Amino acid sequence: MLNKKIEEALNAQINAEMWSAYLYLSMASYCHSLGQTGMARWFEVQFKEEQDHAKILFNFIIQRNGNVTLTAIDAVPTTWDSILHVFEDTLVHEEGVTKLINDLFALTTQENDYATQSMLKWFIDEQVEEEENAQTIIDNLKMINDNGYGLYMLDKELGARAYVQAAPLANSTL
Ligand code: FEO
Secondary structure, three states: OOOHHHHHHHHHHHHHHHHHHHHHHHHHHHHHHOOOHHHHHHHHHHHHHHHHHHHHHHHHHHHOOOOOOOOOOOOOOOOOOOHHHHHHHHHHHHHHHHHHHHHHHHHHHHOOOHHHHHHHHHHHHHHHHHHHHHHHHHHHHHHHOOOHHHHHHHHHHHHOOOOOOOHHHHOOOO
């Protein structure tokens, strides 16, 4: 059984993950508007991954006999100044999510909730990857420095990204 503080924090994290999904779908739309279809595809994969993150938390709350409370998702930005800016925003956003996950983890220590803490370990590892991915693309974009051929090649590379369902959902019956 989940205690109320943890239940509220997990529900807030579901909302944050759904906001992330919404943000990445908006970024995909921005990339489409510039004709960068590979980058748009990369953000569409992000969109699906964020929904997975929300579903992992949803499943966990149900498993622990808690209550899922889905709240309104705030509006997201709809435009950026440049492709570089959209990926810089991605990194800033993921750093913010890392802080949310770290705070949640700290709360589980405070509340002696080690089952939730164990579940959150997957998210801690995932955040390392999320930040690294965004940073690598930013580094590439800075190296390319608006070179048309470079942008074309990076767009092709990012468009090859395939969605893979998050591991904690693979064996779930929920
Ligand atoms: Fe759900 Fe991008 O972290």
